[in-house]
Amino acid sequence: MWRVCEGQPLSIQAVEWHCETMRILTFSTLFPNPQMPYHGIFVARRLAQLQSYAQATGLALESRVVAPVPWFPVASPRFGRYGRWGAVAAQSEWQGFAVQHPRYLLLPKIGMSSAPWMLARGAYAPLKRLEQSWPFDLIDAHYMYPDGVAAILLGRWLNKPVVITSRGTDLNLIPNYTLPRRWITWAAAEAAGLVTVCAALKASLVGLGVAPSRVTVLRNGVDLQTFTPPLDRQALRDKLAMHHPTLLSVGHLIPRKGHELVIAALPQLPQVQLVVCGEGPMLAELKATAKRLGVAPRVRFAGALAAASLKDYYGAADALVLASDREGWANVLLESMACGTPVVASSVWGTPEVVASPAAGRLFTPRTAQALATEVQALLADPPPRSATRHYAEGFAWHSTSAGQFQMFQAILPHQP
CATH class of the missing domain: 3.40.50.2000 (Glycogen Phosphorylase B;)
Known part of the structure; x- marks a missing residue:
């Protein structure tokens, strides 16, 4: 067996002392x-x-x-x-x-x-x-x-x-x-x-x-030390120009992530802003979709962000939206929750295992712009306490x-x- 090195503290279980790497x-x-x-x-x-x-x-x-x-x-x-x-x-x-x-x-x-x-x-x-x-x-x-x-x-x-x-x-x-x-x-x-x-x-x-x-x-x-709720959320929202209810869509700009579905839901969500964080081959197409649907002024493309910057966007937003058609275990969901921000996500593959409580947010099905918009409206009308969302994420250390x-x-x- 592999042992704990002599002189090191034991915090998981009692094991024999012997050093072997x-x-x-x-x-x-x-x-x-x-x-x-x-x-x-x-x-x-x-x-x-x-x-x-x-x-x-x-x-x-x-x-x-x-x-x-x-x-x-x-x-x-x-x-x-x-x-x-x-x-x-x-x-x-x-x-x-x-x-x-x-x-x-x-x-x-x-x-x-x-x-x-x-x-x-x-x-x-x-x-x-x-x-x-x-x-x-x-x-x-x-x-x-x-x-x-x-x-x-x-x-x-x-x-x-x-x-x-x-x-x-x-x-x-x-x-x-x-x-x-x-x-x-x-x-x-x-x-x-x-x-x-x-x-x-x-x-x-x-x-x-x-x-x-x-x-x-x-x-x-989820890294609970990196992704934490903001100390002054309103100041952060002002800094990031989030002056209206704001959704966040995070991920590589590829068809599987469903950013275009989130944009397609915006005509049914008047006054709601969207920030898309990520880079990829669909950038021009997503911008064209927003323009065609008349929502381009409400969509911002922030590019790929390091964790320190992404943390601020998570903490300032009203909800993260993940509209993927396939997911194993989407880290962005827990990162958002750890910052106190609930999620709206497509009910696919492993996602229901992540979003398994009202404190986490809501799932939508079928995977349509209408169903997405309906769940976003419901969440914005009655969001869980942000402290409850953070507490839920703490169960995923x-x-x-x-x-x-x-x-x-x-x-x-x-x-x-």
């Missing part, structure tokens, strides 16, 4: 880098929370990250995200974690079926070198496809156990394609541990033939998730040869 390699294409600082931020945050948990409980844990990026010959913003990938350095650092960025070949539009193999081939040599200088114990992979499948291949080549965490589209969309579904089924059978961030995604894995006992639900938490992760790793490693 657990070395965990996080493997995912979803991880921040200097060119894309918010890319895969949810994976990075969970890793940071695991490390904090280990330090607080005296558990000896070391973590490093391998976050492959697609190869692209030109480092220029003229080529969009491909140009940004091309500009990513071979190594970077994120909040004290060493991150390697090996390259792999990703063919636009036609590379989906070959992606796991190409990803594994691109990462093998860097992982082999890392293993020689820093012999890691376990690969902690995030996102089932292609990342988790590639991690299983790497685990077989390097004789390392692999844990795969599924987060959303990797189980609620990609298995609809025949070859990826076969890859996913194979990887799930080979994995030493399987994690999903909500019960709805666990049901998807079970539907693919995985035994329920092999899947652990470890939901995302990271502690139990990090403890569950460590316990899973601990159970797996003694059984390895």
Whole structure:
């Protein structure tokens, strides 16, 4: 077993005193880098929370990250995200974690079926070198496809156990394609541990033939120290020019997030303002939609924001609206609630597991502008106390998730040869 290092305080359970370091390699294409600082931020945050948990409980844990990026010959913003990938350095650092960025070949539009193999081939040599200088114990992979499948291949080549965490589209969309579904089924059978961030995604894995006992639900938490209610909300609203009831829509500007649905609801919500936080390929289209519907003066596009700035928008807004058509466990919901702001969200996949109390906000179904507008009107007319919303979010601290992760790793490693 893995023990607490001698001299460290015990705060979780009584264990024998013996110093032995657990070395965990996080493997995912979803991880921040200097060119894309918010890319895969949810994976990075969970890793940071695991490390904090280990330090607080005296558990000896070391973590490093391998976050492959697609190869692209030109480092220029003229080529969009491909140009940004091309500009990513071979190594970077994120909040004290060493991150390697090996390259792999990703063919636009036609590379989906070959992606796991190409990803594994691109990462093998860097992982082999890392293993020689820093012999890691376990690969902690995030996102089932292609990342988790590639991690299983790497685990077989390097004789390392692999844990795969599924987060959303990797189980609620990609298995609809025949070859990826076969890859996913194979990887799930080979994995030493399987994690999903909500019960709805666990049901998807079970539907693919995985035994329920092999899947652990470890939901995302929220950083209650970063996301807090404002000390002077009115002053903050004045600063951010929120002079009318204001909705917030946060997320990458892609069809799945449903920003266009929130804009489409505004004609039924006179006097309501909307702030959209995020960046992505739909920016021009969303602006055109707002103009076409005659609500452009009431829609503001704030771009992608760091947590410190996003916290202010959460705290000042009257409600966060999440109109996604698919979600695993949407972190923005808990971040908003932690700032005291209730939510209105589409009732899809894991979202009802997050918005499970009137203190949290309201769900809407069907996923239409009319249904969304109806629930927004109801929430604005009778909002829960902001203190109650914050209290609800406090039930989603990271502690139990990090403890569950460590316990899973601990159970797996003694059984390895």
